[in-house]
Amino acid sequence: MELVLANHSSYPRVGASREQQRLRRAYAQRERGEISADDFNRVQDSVVAEVVEEQAHAGCELLTDGQIRWVDSISHLAGRLDQVEINGLLRYFDTNFYFRQPVIKGRVAGNGPLVVEEFRYARAVSPRPIKPILTGPYTLAVSSIRETPLYRDLPTLVLDLSEVLAQEVRALAGAGAEVIQVEEPAILKHPKDLRLLHKALKPLSQAKGSSQLALYTYFADATPLYESLQELPVDILGLDFTYAPRLPETIARLGSRKTLGLGLIDGRNTRMEAAPQVFPILEKILPRLSGGIAYLNPSCGLEYLPRDKAVAKLRLMKELRDTFLQRGKR
Amino acid sequence: MSRAKLEKLGLTLPLLPTSTVGSFPKPDYLLQARARFARKEITQKELEVLEKRATEFWVQQQEEIGLDVLVDGEQYRGDMVAYFADVMPGFRMGGLVRSYGNRYYHKPIIVGEIRWPGPMTVKWWRFAQGLTSKPIKGMLTGPYTIMDWSFNDYYPDRKSACLALARVIRKEVEALVEAGAKVIQIDEPALSVRPEELPFAIEAMQMVTDGVPAYFITHICYGAFEFIYPRMLRFPVHNFDLEMSNSGLDLIGLFKKHPFNKDLSFGVLDVHSHKIESPALIKERIAKALQVIPKEALWVDPDCGLKTRTVEEAQGKLRSMVAAVKEIRQALDKAPKRKRRRIEVGSVVKKRRKKIRKHKYKKMRRRMRHKKK
Numbered sequence: 001m002e003l004v005l006a007n008h009s010s011y012p013r014v015g016a017s018r019e020q021q022r023l024r025r026a027y028a029q030r031e032r033g034e035i036s037a038d039d040f041n042r043v044q045d046s047v048v049a050e051v052v053e054e055q056a057h058a059g060c061e062l063l064t065d066g067q068i069r070w071v072d073s074i075s076h077l078a079g080r081l082d083q084v085e086i087n088g089l090l091r092y093f094d095t096n097f098y099f100r101q102p103v104i105k106g107r108v109a110g111n112g113p114l115v116v117e118e119f120r121y122a123r124a125v126s127p128r129p130i131k132p133i134l135t136g137p138y139t140l141a142v143s144s145i146r147e148t149p150l151y152r153d154l155p156t157l158v159l160d161l162s163e164v165l166a167q168e169v170r171a172l173a174g175a176g177a178e179v180i181q182v183e184e185p186a187i188l189k190h191p192k193d194l195r196l197l198h199k200a201l202k203p204l205s206q207a208k209g210s211s212q213l214a215l216y217t218y219f220a221d222a223t224p225l226y227e228s229l230q231e232l233p234v235d236i237l238g239l240d241f242t243y244a245p246r247l248p249e250t251i252a253r254l255g256s257r258k259t260l261g262l263g264l265i266d267g268r269n270t271r272m273e274a275a276p277q278v279f280p281i282l283e284k285i286l287p288r289l290s291g292g293i294a295y296l297n298p299s300c301g302l303e304y305l306p307r308d309k310a311v312a313k314l315r316l317m318k319e320l321r322d323t324f325l326q327r328g329k330r
Numbered sequence: 331m332s333r334a335k336l337e338k339l340g341l342t343l344p345l346l347p348t349s350t351v352g353s354f355p356k357p358d359y360l361l362q363a364r365a366r367f368a369r370k371e372i373t374q375k376e377l378e379v380l381e382k383r384a385t386e387f388w389v390q391q392q393e394e395i396g397l398d399v400l401v402d403g404e405q406y407r408g409d410m411v412a413y414f415a416d417v418m419p420g421f422r423m424g425g426l427v428r429s430y431g432n433r434y435y436h437k438p439i440i441v442g443e444i445r446w447p448g449p450m451t452v453k454w455w456r457f458a459q460g461l462t463s464k465p466i467k468g469m470l471t472g473p474y475t476i477m478d479w480s481f482n483d484y485y486p487d488r489k490s491a492c493l494a495l496a497r498v499i500r501k502e503v504e505a506l507v508e509a510g511a512k513v514i515q516i517d518e519p520a521l522s523v524r525p526e527e528l529p530f531a532i533e534a535m536q537m538v539t540d541g542v543p544a545y546f547i548t549h550i551c552y553g554a555f556e557f558i559y560p561r562m563l564r565f566p567v568h569n570f571d572l573e574m575s576n577s578g579l580d581l582i583g584l585f586k587k588h589p590f591n592k593d594l595s596f597g598v599l600d601v602h603s604h605k606i607e608s609p610a611l612i613k614e615r616i617a618k619a620l621q622v623i624p625k626e627a628l629w630v631d632p633d634c635g636l637k638t639r640t641v642e643e644a645q646g647k648l649r650s651m652v653a654a655v656k657e658i659r660q661a662l663d664k665a666p667k668r669k670r671r672r673i674e675v676g677s678v679v680k681k682r683r684k685k686i687r688k689h690k691y692k693k694m695r696r697r698m699r700h701k702k703k
Contacts, residue, residue: 306425
């Protein structure tokens with residue numbers, strides 16, 4: 001079984017040193033009109049290159065651009081769509097992070113590519129494959145205020161957003177993305193809508209071409225939904241083990257027809273995982289997985305950690321993976 | 331409704347008491363001084379002189395604007411969790427973590443047993459209270475929020491960390507009361523994040539407030555209240571201070587479904603908007619609040635701390651708020667008195683319960699009669 005080290009999605013954009021805080025300063029300068037949009041973009045570019053390099057240096061094999069340009073997981077995409085305005089702050093699930101809530105004023109429509117250019121830039125500066133991230137149609141929809149009567153019911157909005165995101169998946173696949181990650185943390189809070197999610201993921205699946213479509217859930221226990229998640233039209237399922245003490249048993253019992261993204265490294269806490277916590281789980285579930293490959297990744301985006309801890313977690317992930325595999329050989 | 335509690339503490343407040351959530355913007359001279367202090371260019375003592383000057387400014391401003399229950403303005407604090415974690419043994423300051431947009435904070439790490447280092451806020455409370463005859467609120471961050479907004483490398487789980495913090499915050503509450511504080515606000519903005527943890531968050535707050543002779547307020551904001559309401563009403567405080575305006579007053583819908591049975595500090599100012607709300611807009615918001623909350627139980631304040639606004643914006647917003655409240659008070663005074671003058675949510679609930687008990691009793695008697703037949 002190949003165990004690939006993958007970053008999850010976001011990465012801390014500032015660190016302890018003055019140099020690592022240049023994006024924060026540039027942001028403030030841009031807000032005050034002291035630097036141009038081009039100057040600001042140059043700083044963003046340099047930070048993307050820096051975090052890509054940092055992930056690679058820590059041993060990651062499938063990287064992300066760290067979502068450095070995203071204001072948050074919701075408004076970065078929703079704010080680029082027609083008929084969407086961005087409103088006040090709302091807490092992002094159970095984190096101490098706040099996103100700007102979209103207000104849907106009319107029928108949503110794409111207004112050009114969303115993250116393709118970001119993906120292209122990250123790939124150009126990366127020594128290893130880059131995984132682009134999209135927040136899924138269901139999570140975008142439930143995080144929005146539906147002001148227009150067109151979307152009195154949630155499913156209509158979810159399906160319209162799905163059409164918009166399918167175009168983006170097609171564009172990303174065309175741009176050469178090997179794995180495209182769609183994030184749907186909200187579905188774990190609303191399991192009754194799983195059938196709707198299934199329907200919403202179909203256009204994305206049809207648009208993916210030869211890319212692998214990954215669905216990542218987090219911030220809640222996926223165990224009760226595990227069997228249903230296996231039915232979704234995606235190639236990879238990413239799971240957050242930090243909320244799910246019974247998940248290893250469930251996977252060991254049911255196996256997996258899909259490639260799994262194993263979120264065993266806590267992306268929300270600084271405590272470093274030890275081999276006795278991680279190895280028994282790997283021993284239990286790896287033999288039950290099909291496809292010959294699994295991803296080992298943090299449980300969620302690493303932006304919830306300070307930069308030094310985020311890189312330490314990635315290094316730890318490599319150390320654990322290498323020790324585990326060597327132990328297996330012996 | 332806790333007017334009686336306030337009166338027992340010797341506090342007579344007007345209808346719709348006005349207050350603020352805690353923090354005010356720091357004047358430029360203080361921001362510069364804090365930066366210089368961080369670079370070790372000035373001493374703690376030199377910084378404190380300026381913190382006191384800024385505190386005096388804000389106490390005076392609040393009096394001048396006409397607020398009823400004042401705060402010290404937190405000119406000496408940075409982040410609401412880091413301030414406490416900085417002085418409590420058991421914590422180490424972690425690196426920067428983003429909270430939204432371009433805002434970052436140093437997220438503390440619990441690395442050992444948390445202990446009370448002696449009074450953490452009393453000195454500033456005394457200083458501010460010495461400047462005014464109006465009540466100054468004691469301002470603390472609650473155990474659940476400190477736990478949730480810290481990393482935990484030490485305690486086996488979140489509950490143990492939270493209860494350890496509750497024991498420490500209880501000591502700070504006792505110290506504030508001993509100094510003379512009668513109104514204490516314990517902020518728990520993280521309360522709604524994990525509904526399954528509400529029972530131990532309540533247990534922790536019980537440990538903090540149980541038997542303490544003070545009027546307790548808790549501030550909660552930017553959360554998914556629909557997951558914890560009405561269960562959150564079991565939280566052992568007298569007053570919930572809630573962010574309402576940023577979320578389009580949508581909590582009113584929840585209160586219509588299930589009556590809110592505590593005092594409510596109703597956020598009428600969006601603290602993330604540069605725009606100064608007009609008194610007319612604020613009056614509209616208060617009028618909506620009065621549809622679901624008895625006037626005796628309603629307080630008026632901003633959605634959250636005003637530290638993210640400029641000094642001028644904060645002053646402008648508060649002036650608008652106080653003007654709106656004055657007009658509403660006048661209108662309420664002129665309104666014809668109802669027969670039952672004091673509408674207390676508590677008594678409404680009691681009556682409803684009595685009615686339900688009566689109904690159940692009748693039903694039981696009917697069943698028994700039926701059985702006999």
